[in-house]
Amino acid sequence: MRVLAFSHYVDLALELISAGKGLGEVSLIVTSDQEGRIGEIRGADEILLCKELDSGDQEGLVELISGLGSEYDVVLLAGDRRGRELVGQVAHRIGASSAVDVSSLSAEDGKLVIERMTFGGKAVAVEELNLPAVISVQKGKFKPLEEGEPSVREISAPSIDRRIEVLERKEKPKVGVPLDKAEIVVAVGRGFKKKEDLKLAYELAEVLGGVVGATRPLAADLKWMEEEVWIGISGVRIAPKLLIVVGASGQQQFAAGIMDSKVVVAVNTDPKAPIFEQADYGVVMDLYEFLPVLTKKLRELKGG
Amino acid sequence: MADFDVIVVGAGPAGSVASYLLAKEGHTVLTVERGKRPGAKNMFGGRLYSWSLEKVFPEFWKEAPVEREVTKEVLGFLHGDRGLEIRLSARPRGRSFTLLRAKFDQWLAEKAEDAGAEVISGFKVEGPLIRDGRVVGIVAEGDEEMEAEVVIAADGALSFMAEKAGLRPRLSKEDFAVGAKEVIELPKETIEDRFGLSGDEGAAQLYVGDLTEGVVGGGFIYTNKESVSVGVVMRIGSLASKVSKISTAMWEITEKFKSHPLIRRYLEGGKLAEYSAHIIPETQFMRGVRLYTDGMVVVGDAAGFCVNYGVTVRGMDFAIESARAAAEAVHQALESGDTSAKSLSRYQEILSSGMLREFEAARKAVDLMEDERLYTSIPKIAVESLEHLFSVDGRPRESLYSFVRKEFSEEGISLLSALLLGWKALRSM
Amino acid sequence: MDIAVLVKQSLDVQELRVDQDTGKIYIEDAPTKAGDIELNATEEAVRLKEKLGDKAIAVMLSTWGASGKRQKEAREALTRVLAMGLDGAVLIMGEGAEKGDTYVIARALAEEIRGKFELVLAAEGSEDNFSGLLPARLAAELGWPYVAYATAIEVEGDHVKVTRSLEDFEEVVRVKLPAVISVTQEINKPRVPKLVEIVKAKKKPLDQKDFSPPDEPKLAIKTLKVPKVERKQIVIEGDVEEVAEKLVQALREEGVL
Numbered sequence A: 001m002r003v004l005a006f007s008h009y010v011d012l013a014l015e016l017i018s019a020g021k022g023l024g025e026v027s028l029i030v031t032s033d034q035e036g037r038i039g040e041i042r043g044a045d046e047i048l049l050c051k052e053l054d055s056g057d058q059e060g061l062v063e064l065i066s067g068l069g070s071e072y073d074v075v076l077l078a079g080d081r082r083g084r085e086l087v088g089q090v091a092h093r094i095g096a097s098s099a100v101d102v103s104s105l106s107a108e109d110g111k112l113v114i115e116r117m118t119f120g121g122k123a124v125a126v127e128e129l130n131l132p133a134v135i136s137v138q139k140g141k142f143k144p145l146e147e148g149e150p151s152v153r154e155i156s157a158p159s160i161d162r163r164i165e166v167l168e169r170k171e172k173p174k175v176g177v178p179l180d181k182a183e184i185v186v187a188v189g190r191g192f193k194k195k196e197d198l199k200l201a202y203e204l205a206e207v208l209g210g211v212v213g214a215t216r217p218l219a220a221d222l223k224w225m226e227e228e229v230w231i232g233i234s235g236v237r238i239a240p241k242l243l244i245v246v247g248a249s250g251q252q253q254f255a256a257g258i259m260d261s262k263v264v265v266a267v268n269t270d271p272k273a274p275i276f277e278q279a280d281y282g283v284v285m286d287l288y289e290f291l292p293v294l295t296k297k298l299r300e301l302k303g304g
Numbered sequence B: 001m002a003d004f005d006v007i008v009v010g011a012g013p014a015g016s017v018a019s020y021l022l023a024k025e026g027h028t029v030l031t032v033e034r035g036k037r038p039g040a041k042n043m044f045g046g047r048l049y050s051w052s053l054e055k056v057f058p059e060f061w062k063e064a065p066v067e068r069e070v071t072k073e074v075l076g077f078l079h080g081d082r083g084l085e086i087r088l089s090a091r092p093r094g095r096s097f098t099l100l101r102a103k104f105d106q107w108l109a110e111k112a113e114d115a116g117a118e119v120i121s122g123f124k125v126e127g128p129l130i131r132d133g134r135v136v137g138i139v140a141e142g143d144e145e146m147e148a149e150v151v152i153a154a155d156g157a158l159s160f161m162a163e164k165a166g167l168r169p170r171l172s173k174e175d176f177a178v179g180a181k182e183v184i185e186l187p188k189e190t191i192e193d194r195f196g197l198s199g200d201e202g203a204a205q206l207y208v209g210d211l212t213e214g215v216v217g218g219g220f221i222y223t224n225k226e227s228v229s230v231g232v233v234m235r236i237g238s239l240a241s242k243v244s245k246i247s248t249a250m251w252e253i254t255e256k257f258k259s260h261p262l263i264r265r266y267l268e269g270g271k272l273a274e275y276s277a278h279i280i281p282e283t284q285f286m287r288g289v290r291l292y293t294d295g296m297v298v299v300g301d302a303a304g305f306c307v308n309y310g311v312t313v314r315g316m317d318f319a320i321e322s323a324r325a326a327a328e329a330v331h332q333a334l335e336s337g338d339t340s341a342k343s344l345s346r347y348q349e350i351l352s353s354g355m356l357r358e359f360e361a362a363r364k365a366v367d368l369m370e371d372e373r374l375y376t377s378i379p380k381i382a383v384e385s386l387e388h389l390f391s392v393d394g395r396p397r398e399s400l401y402s403f404v405r406k407e408f409s410e411e412g413i414s415l416l417s418a419l420l421l422g423w424k425a426l427r428s429m
Numbered sequence C: 001m002d003i004a005v006l007v008k009q010s011l012d013v014q015e016l017r018v019d020q021d022t023g024k025i026y027i028e029d030a031p032t033k034a035g036d037i038e039l040n041a042t043e044e045a046v047r048l049k050e051k052l053g054d055k056a057i058a059v060m061l062s063t064w065g066a067s068g069k070r071q072k073e074a075r076e077a078l079t080r081v082l083a084m085g086l087d088g089a090v091l092i093m094g095e096g097a098e099k100g101d102t103y104v105i106a107r108a109l110a111e112e113i114r115g116k117f118e119l120v121l122a123a124e125g126s127e128d129n130f131s132g133l134l135p136a137r138l139a140a141e142l143g144w145p146y147v148a149y150a151t152a153i154e155v156e157g158d159h160v161k162v163t164r165s166l167e168d169f170e171e172v173v174r175v176k177l178p179a180v181i182s183v184t185q186e187i188n189k190p191r192v193p194k195l196v197e198i199v200k201a202k203k204k205p206l207d208q209k210d211f212s213p214p215d216e217p218k219l220a221i222k223t224l225k226v227p228k229v230e231r232k233q234i235v236i237e238g239d240v241e242e243v244a245e246k247l248v249q250a251l252r253e254e255g256v257l
């Protein structure tokens, strides 16, 4: 099978190569802004270097990948927002099947069989995709390969009739320890009354040596977190050994992001909150009352 | 001109039946339900006596989502981990069906919709809209006003509509009982096997005994098609004085009931599908309720038409019948163009010549069931006496008569009053 | 400039029951509704239309067959968005639609949209599937530009200015109309319709059409599995000090401290 891969993020591209190698030969598209990192790329058979295109140009990418795509059986993209934005457009342009956020993939009888979460994480769909197929791969599911120096071939960018113009781009603050790699996470929800109160969670995370994550409303809507990163189906899926969920109701879309956690603790004033069904240990209590005491106890433990 | 001829608050059985009948007469009807869908929030034990709904929809069971027709009645006494069951296998007069409210209420509401009523769910009504001492509509959530010639309060046991319209006093905890119920899924064959049923036959099983720790109340099991409804009913008044948290107490007692050896064998291997709790109006408070005022009538649980027999509750049939009477009175009032209290008093008249007699009788029976000994001493004596009767271990035995007499005197009950109690209990059930 | 809002009839995943032991998923029993993010898309359409004075129409292609229950739910979902201020709705429904993949659905929707609308608003992902594939495919089918993850939209003549939120930056782009744009939950706060608006919404034009698949789907669902997540669900009771103590103890025993 011939596989074409691309990601806006070189780190994710490495995961795509790994996923693609299970299927066959992998060609990776590298854009001008990524050229400097070519040396880090392992495992791909070939690098298609397009010096005329920047990874910030979504329209250009749709055109480039759709143009190349018809020569491949499978196109792999990454599960970040821009990666996902490309999937449907490219698939439709080349008349391919499609799926996003795929957690496993294999070739069977001339089809691509994939698994992905559906129904807000309550089910996993096993789907059989006709070839060609365009899919995005879930982050963190495939380990980058260490071996294999790819050959490099330069390609040119197709000319396009541009209809989208980027006027402005504002960087968001960078994330410290990424949530999906953290061993201990304190997840906060709308149970916190104001931004300053998050201090209680940061203190708890600090004694535990963990990081603070949030539900979507807190991060994306209220923007109480320094970084706009949230846990869940539309955000990050985490897999810490300890997760303490504080003041979050545990709606399905959030719950989908915490399923791989080893031990889950929930603190919520509402005994009927769905989060308690997803927790190993439940504390039905006001977080303002409980967190300071817990933090104090843990501090004593760590200190002595 | 008012926005609607009639606004009905609540799409439980009472609300939907009233909506259906009035829409069918050609009146414009708006039905407002707080739950996400009709029935979404509603629960009950499990049995509908069909007499009243039959008058609205003859042979409704052929079409409505009912579960099973009750053909087996069981009365059980529990004491410690022992128990006694009395099984009546006969078709009593009048049909009754087990059902699940989520489906059934939705069906009834659809009937109302098909007849032309606008049924809107997910909207809470805050109270009646009152102008110059007359109810002229409703105030919906977000302070929105909506006018109607007549408002029908079918908003259930807590009825803020009736309270805010001054039709009933503010109620306290003591005016209610509580019920908790679980729906436990089991394969159809397992249910038929364990309860001795075939086809669409169903069982209704009631239990009294020490599980409620002296509180008036008991446990029930109703069989559905592929699940059983299991739960307990208890009087809050007596409960409130004993435990601080009613909801945890209800849950614990339900658990205790389910794990009793006699009950457990019915449920083994089943899967919990839902848990719910609800309040039940106690019949005493009815004494302070008025059923109508200018521009408004009250039906169903909101009017207190619910009888709590201690172990079992009956209210659906009364809710439906009262809604039917109200619909008739409201229809006449709308036709005559007079929706004053005087005109709507027809509602009470219709009830007085019909349902109220049945309701009064049922309520009298309840007064007899008040005796706490029915829930403590009687089950104990019944279980221990039979245990005594069937115990053979080669040692000389006391006669059953003297054993029973001793049991009674231990419980401080004379034989005569025991007989009376038994007789009353039988009569009231 | 007329606006189409794509409103998906989503399974209410919160109410969807799955059995972890038997792997059974009770899809038929679960209710459906308009997805939450579709309400954001509707709100945005209503705001734009209030400024532009044109029409905004909901378009729903139901993928749950055509049973009475699903029809009723579809109409209820549309009533809900109509009550928010849309001018009308198109409901496309029929047996066979449940087998349609995003390729088939996008093609069928394009038929309804082409020539009638200049702006299509959609949710970044549907509530039950959250793939975001449909608006992207629809744009490709129509040959229109596509911008996802919008957190603000402004119309400027025959262009729209869209602010969009990506993982590590925020972008402002200018897009030539006609275009397809998908929005996030953060773009606005959907208005809650009043009772009277719901009553009126039931009288707004709702055009129901039969679905006929324009082509064969390109994928098939083989199975749906239920992931097993086992949680102890122990509720720790006591006063604050006791609970904290017991929790720390339990976490130590788990070896996660």
Ligand SMILES: Cc1cc2nc3c(=O)[nH]c(=O)nc-3n(C[C@H](O)[C@H](O)[C@H](O)COP(=O)(O)OP(=O)(O)OC[C@H]3O[C@@H](n4cnc5c(N)ncnc54)[C@H](O)[C@@H]3O)c2cc1C
Pocket: A188, A189, A190, A191, A192, A214, A215, A216, A217, A218, A230, A231, A232, A233, A234, A235, A236, A246, A247, A248, A249, A250, A251, A252, A253, A254, A257, A267, A268, A269, A270, A273, A285, A286, A287, A288, C035, C036, C037, C125, C126, C127, C130
């Ligand atoms: C398609 C789609 C995708 C989505 N994706 C995501 C996603 O990826 N991630 C995500 O998080 N959400 C997502 N959402 C939103 C999600 O549905 C919920 O709205 C969100 O998770 C709720 O966040 P919350 O728990 O912080 O807030 P709420 O649901 O408001 O819960 C707050 C909780 O705090 C408790 N509380 C209040 N006060 C206290 C106190 N003093 N002490 C203790 N507890 C207290 C309350 O009892 C309540 O349970 C998505 C929604 C849709 C439609």
Ligand SMILES: Cc1cc2nc3c(=O)[nH]c(=O)nc-3n(C[C@H](O)[C@H](O)[C@H](O)COP(=O)(O)OP(=O)(O)OC[C@H]3O[C@@H](n4cnc5c(N)ncnc54)[C@H](O)[C@@H]3O)c2cc1C
Pocket: B009, B010, B011, B012, B013, B014, B015, B032, B033, B034, B035, B038, B039, B041, B042, B043, B044, B045, B046, B047, B048, B049, B123, B124, B125, B126, B154, B155, B156, B157, B160, B178, B179, B180, B181, B231, B232, B233, B278, B279, B280, B299, B300, B301, B302, B305, B306, B312, B313, B314, B315, B316, B317, B319
């Ligand atoms: C544990 C238990 C067991 C029972 N067992 C039985 C039994 O086996 N057989 C039997 O016949 N009866 C039984 N009952 C009693 C029966 O459930 C009630 O009598 C019956 O439901 C009354 O019907 P209703 O329409 O008056 O009120 P409800 O069924 O309570 O309906 C009221 C409706 O109004 C809605 N509502 C309330 N407030 C508002 C508002 N402000 N705005 C909008 N909508 C509102 C509610 O959501 C609800 O849908 C039982 C009750 C309980 C609690």
